[in-house]
Amino acid sequence: MHYGNFNDGPGSGAWMWIPMILMMLVFWGGLIAVAMAFIRRPHHAAPGAPAEPGRASSAAQTPQEILGERLARGEIEPDDYQQRLEALSRTPGT
Numbered sequence: 828m829h830y831g832n833f834n835d836g837p838g839s840g841a842w843m844w845i846p847m848i849l850m851m852l853v854f855w856g857g858l859i860a861v862a863m864a865f866i867r868r869p870h871h872a873a874p875g876a877p878a879e880p881g882r883a884s885s886a887a888q889t890p891q892e893i894l895g896e897r898l899a900r901g902e903i904e905p906d907d908y909q910q911r912l913e914a915l916s917r918t919p920g921t
Contacts, residue, residue: 890915 888896891912898908 894903894908894911894915897903898905903911
């Protein structure tokens with residue numbers, strides 16, 4: 828039985844290395860992307876531990892400090908900040 832030259836078969840040729848290289852690039856690129864997603868995801872601290880190294884936990888911050896941080900991050904507007912700060916100062920017990 829003679830099988831002949833492997834390059835004689837239907838669908839084979841010198842161009843077959845192109846899709847093989849592309850598929851390997853897609854495979855390894857996807858694998859690296861998944862690995863990077865796991866590496867870059869935020870790590871959750873244990874309960875009671877500081878959220879960032881060298882920073883006090885949010886339980887140790889005063890309400891005024893938390894409000895100032897929200898203003899700095901752009902979560903609230905300056906007018907809203909003033910209203911909430913006044914409300915905090917009017918609250919009995921502070």
